[in-house]
Structure formats: structure tokens, C-alpha cells
Amino acid sequence: MKVYGRNVLKEILENNVNVKMIYFSNVSSKSIEKLIELVKEKRLPFTIANNRILEKLSNEKKHQGVVIDIGDFEYKDESIIEKMEKPFLVILDQIQDPHNFGAIIRTSVAAGADALVIPKNNSVKVTPTVVKVSVGTLFKTNIIEVTNIARFIEKIKTLGIWVYGAAMDGKEYFKVDLKKPVAIVLGNEGNGIRENVKNKCDDLISIPMKNNVESLNVSVSAGILLYEVYRQNENFNS
Amino acid sequence: MKVYGRNVLKEILENNVNVKMIYFSNVSSKSIEKLIELVKEKRLPFTIANNRILEKLSNEKKHQGVVIDIGDFEYKDESIIEKMEKPFLVILDQIQDPHNFGAIIRTSVAAGADALVIPKNNSVKVTPTVVKVSVGTLFKTNIIEVTNIARFIEKIKTLGIWVYGAAMDGKEYFKVDLKKPVAIVLGNEGNGIRENVKNKCDDLISIPMKNNVESLNVSVSAGILLYEVYRQNENFNS
Known part of the structure; x- marks a missing residue:
């Protein structure tokens, strides 16, 4: 590449x-x-x-x-998660737009996430545009490709990771305790998280919206949710 | 237009x-x-x-x-601020990119901001692209054009509004009390807030970043900061 x-x-x-x-x-x-x-x-x-x-x-x-x-881009294997001390993962369920992916990578690295996880099919991949939009921060993190997101979630739950899906019908995100090993799942730009993936989450979290706004850009939503993880853990440690 | x-x-x-x-x-x-x-x-x-x-x-x-x-787009006059009960303003100091402006409008409306303020010169304007990226939420809020941002800040401070500028060298945003009438100032994509505007702010706030990330996309930063205003006021009221 x-x-x-x-x-x-x-x-x-x-x-x-x-x-x-x-x-x-x-x-x-x-x-x-x-x-x-x-x-x-x-x-x-x-x-x-x-x-x-x-x-x-x-x-x-x-x-x-x-x-x-840089030759072929190397995705990491999901086994690296087992070695993480207090994992903080970002799971992207069928995100399509390279600009969103790049911006979410940049925010994830800044917020201290350990890895981003994407499915092998029906998902944006790491491309030169993604690298550019991430301002190169992609090289500071791990991108994991998995065959099946729902099965992956099942697996990380057994590792003690709490999985929160961003959805319309969830709890207000700032009322949920995120001071633990967590994975935040963000869905496709148009359709959100798939039902079978939603069902595997421990809980759903929502960004409340005034003035009947229906949704935010997914990279903005990512910023709000990932920094809530940062904020809660920061306040907890101090 | x-x-x-x-x-x-x-x-x-x-x-x-x-x-x-x-x-x-x-x-x-x-x-x-x-x-x-x-x-x-x-x-x-x-x-x-x-x-x-x-x-x-x-x-x-x-x-x-x-x-x-829709004919000529009508910017609002700054006098409307005097009639607001507990103003929540978003000031954009020389933002250039219509996609950023549109995304910030969408987030501002969702977070409950009352108005967005832009300078007459060296700033993105309301264009069809901005309207599209805002998903039409622009029509739910007020866009105010002012001649001089620094002087505008001076004026709203006399109305009891606390003005916080987003900058690298500020206080961690979640450690600042935003449970009052506030204006959040966001700067240009490359250069941030101008010095003369910074100097007028009551205080500066920062988004802390791990892994030596230097900055976030301005529309992502806006999401994090505007939703902190939402969060603090929501928790306060309940």
C-alpha cells in the first residue's frame, strides 16, 4: 500500500x-x-x-x-487482546466511509483505546485515504479484522470485557459505568448496529438529542462516547 | 440559495x-x-x-x-441573545470547511445550543453544502454573523455569559464547571483560535490526548465539548 x-x-x-x-x-x-x-x-x-x-x-x-x-498493511490477530491489561476496544460494525474510519482511528488513539476491530466483510478497510484522514495515528494502534463480529463479542465477554453498543434505544451514555474493561460498538452510517450484534452487547448506550435531531455523524458520536470512557477512568484514577 | x-x-x-x-x-x-x-x-x-x-x-x-x-439565507442579529433565558452559544473563529461547519451545526442543535456565531470575514458561510451536511438541522437554530469576534465576546460577557476557548494549553474540559450560561469557542482547522480572541475568553479548555496525538478534527472536538455542556447541565437538573 x-x-x-x-x-x-x-x-x-x-x-x-x-x-x-x-x-x-x-x-x-x-x-x-x-x-x-x-x-x-x-x-x-x-x-x-x-x-x-x-x-x-x-x-x-x-x-x-x-x-x-509500506507493502501490505498488517492487521493484528485478536489474540493480542488477551495480553492487554485493561482493554479498551472500539468495534466498528460495517462502517463504510473511509473519512469516518480515519477520524474514528484518530479519536480512538487520542482517547487511549487499545485497538479497533472491523469485520472482514461489508466494511471499510485500511486504505491510503484512511491513513491520511487519521493523520498517521493509525500506526500507533492495532487494527484487528475478525470474521464474525457477534462471535467476537461473545469471546471477549469471556475475557471480562463489557460490551456497549451505541443505539437509539439505550441508556444515556453518561449514566453508565465505564470504569472497567470496555468495548464500544458503533454501527453503520445509515443503519446502525445489526440486530444480531446488538443482541450480543451487555447493554446499549445512547447519546440523548434535543430538538428532535435523529442522529449524529458516526465520527462525532465516537468522539463523545470514547471520551466518556476517558473521562470516567481519568476521574476515577485521580 | x-x-x-x-x-x-x-x-x-x-x-x-x-x-x-x-x-x-x-x-x-x-x-x-x-x-x-x-x-x-x-x-x-x-x-x-x-x-x-x-x-x-x-x-x-x-x-x-x-x-x-429558499432565497437569501437570513443570518440572525446578535440582539436575539439578550432574550435567551440561559444562553448556550457556539462561536466558530474562522472555520473554513463546510463539512466541519455542517457537522458542528448538527451537533450543536442536538446538544441544545441556542445559536452559532461566525465572523463576517475569513469564515465559511452558510452554503447548500453546509445545509446538506447539517441534514437540515440548520433550520432549527440561529446562525449569527458578527463583524468582530473579540468585541462580540466582550459584549456577551457583560450579559453574564462565560466564554471558554478550546485550546491546547487549557484546563481539562471535564474539570471545568459549565453549569451556567456559556459560549464555547472553537478555532480554525489549522491554527486554532486567534490570539486576540483567546485573550478575551474567561478561560481555556482542552481535550487531553494520549499517545502524543496533537489534535482532533474540529467537528469531533465540538462534539466532545458541546456534549460536556449537555452532560453537566443534565446531571445538575436531575
Whole structure:
């Protein structure tokens, strides 16, 4: 996979992501020069090319003079959860939009979630757009792909993780105790969480809305719910 | 201004927005037929046109078979704030992206904010895209345009409104008492709140971030902060 952007490269370097090749624009600038220095220090393979080639490689005009070939993206295996001390997971049930996925990754990393979980079918995947929208924060977390979300939920419940699904008909989210190992499930942009997945959740939580607003953008909902987990655990520890 | 989309029309009808003309697609569907019935009941002017005309009128392919001419959009005057019982305002200091503006409007209405305030210069305006992204919730709230945000903040402070700016170097947002008349100030996507605006705020609030994440998307930040206002006031009343 070929990803692009300066902040994306910064995160790749900081998190020691495997790199096959880094392509820099031949239109030099101070920030590009700085990045080249960093890449040299790390002894990573790089080359200089013109913007037309960068555009072709990245399939994107706004590549910011940097394209990085990271090979195949590696999803993590769900077994990593067993090693987590107090897991905080984000489960995305058939999210479709790469902008939503990227924004949710960024928020998840900031809120301290340990991993994001997506189903193998009918779901957005990790793409260059997702990486870009996440501002490279994707490389700071774990993305787990599972065959069956409902079965996955059953399994993590046996590990002591409490699973909360975001739905219209749930309890007000700030009245639920989230000071424990938790997984927050967010549903598809149009249809929400599937019934068979909902049924597996320990409980449903809702964001109350005034003025008859029916729903929020899923990345905004994610922000509100994931930061409630942060807030409760922060206040608890202090 | 010509706005488009079925949910947008629904909100226009529900909120009795002035309408100059409604254009429906001649490719009929049940949901379009239902909307035509509603428009007839309200005795609003409408016409049937082919999709090419709708596309030209709306400058958009995804018009969903409905384009509505609402004439000039009417910004509200800041004097309306004086009549609010316990004001809850959202001030946007030079936000540029219509998708962010639309998403923030949607969240503001859901969280119960009374108005959104934008500066006349160097700011996104109300456009058809903003209306669409807000899913028509824009018609349920007040958008106020002011000449000078810093001076506006000075003025509302004399009305007893506490003004909190979202910034990196503020207090953790959930440790600040927001159970009073408040205005939350959100800054530009790249640069945050301008210094002269920051200086006028009563206090600065921050969203703490783990894993060295530097910032969140401004519409996600808005969701977290505006729902903290909701949460605190909800818990207080009950």
C-alpha cells in the first residue's frame, strides 16, 4: 500500500513501521529536507522523483511531496487482546466511509483505546485515504479484522470485557459505568448496529438529542462516547 | 440559495422556512410522492422537472430528487441573545470547511445550543453544502454573523455569559464547571483560535490526548465539548 503526506511519514518514522520505499518530491522545501534527514538517520530506502510520478504512485494530488510504500498493511490477530491489561476496544460494525474510519482511528488513539476491530466483510478497510484522514495515528494502534463480529463479542465477554453498543434505544451514555474493561460498538452510517450484534452487547448506550435531531455523524458520536470512557477512568484514577 | 435533499426539505417544512420554489424530480418514487403531499398541504409553490434541470439548479448530482429555492439565507442579529433565558452559544473563529461547519451545526442543535456565531470575514458561510451536511438541522437554530469576534465576546460577557476557548494549553474540559450560561469557542482547522480572541475568553479548555496525538478534527472536538455542556447541565437538573 502506498500512503502519502508529511505527517503520515512522521508517524511511520516514529512508530518504526516497515517501509519498502519512500518517494520524495524533487521540488525541495525545508520540511521535505528535514524529513529526508530523518529518513537518512534511520537508514531507510528513499528516492527523489518528480511530482507527476508521486501523483501516479499515490493516485492523489495532495501528496505533500511524500509517498511511502509500506507493502501490505498488517492487521493484528485478536489474540493480542488477551495480553492487554485493561482493554479498551472500539468495534466498528460495517462502517463504510473511509473519512469516518480515519477520524474514528484518530479519536480512538487520542482517547487511549487499545485497538479497533472491523469485520472482514461489508466494511471499510485500511486504505491510503484512511491513513491520511487519521493523520498517521493509525500506526500507533492495532487494527484487528475478525470474521464474525457477534462471535467476537461473545469471546471477549469471556475475557471480562463489557460490551456497549451505541443505539437509539439505550441508556444515556453518561449514566453508565465505564470504569472497567470496555468495548464500544458503533454501527453503520445509515443503519446502525445489526440486530444480531446488538443482541450480543451487555447493554446499549445512547447519546440523548434535543430538538428532535435523529442522529449524529458516526465520527462525532465516537468522539463523545470514547471520551466518556476517558473521562470516567481519568476521574476515577485521580 | 438553492438547497437540496429530502431530509433538508423535511426540516424546511417542519420549521416553516420561507420557500420561493420547490423543484421535484419527474422520476417519481414513494418518498418523493409523500413529500409532494406535504408540500401541497402547506400550499407551498412547487414544480416538477427532470433530473438534468435539478442537477443544474443545485450544482450537485446527489440532489435526491428535491431542490428548494429558499432565497437569501437570513443570518440572525446578535440582539436575539439578550432574550435567551440561559444562553448556550457556539462561536466558530474562522472555520473554513463546510463539512466541519455542517457537522458542528448538527451537533450543536442536538446538544441544545441556542445559536452559532461566525465572523463576517475569513469564515465559511452558510452554503447548500453546509445545509446538506447539517441534514437540515440548520433550520432549527440561529446562525449569527458578527463583524468582530473579540468585541462580540466582550459584549456577551457583560450579559453574564462565560466564554471558554478550546485550546491546547487549557484546563481539562471535564474539570471545568459549565453549569451556567456559556459560549464555547472553537478555532480554525489549522491554527486554532486567534490570539486576540483567546485573550478575551474567561478561560481555556482542552481535550487531553494520549499517545502524543496533537489534535482532533474540529467537528469531533465540538462534539466532545458541546456534549460536556449537555452532560453537566443534565446531571445538575436531575
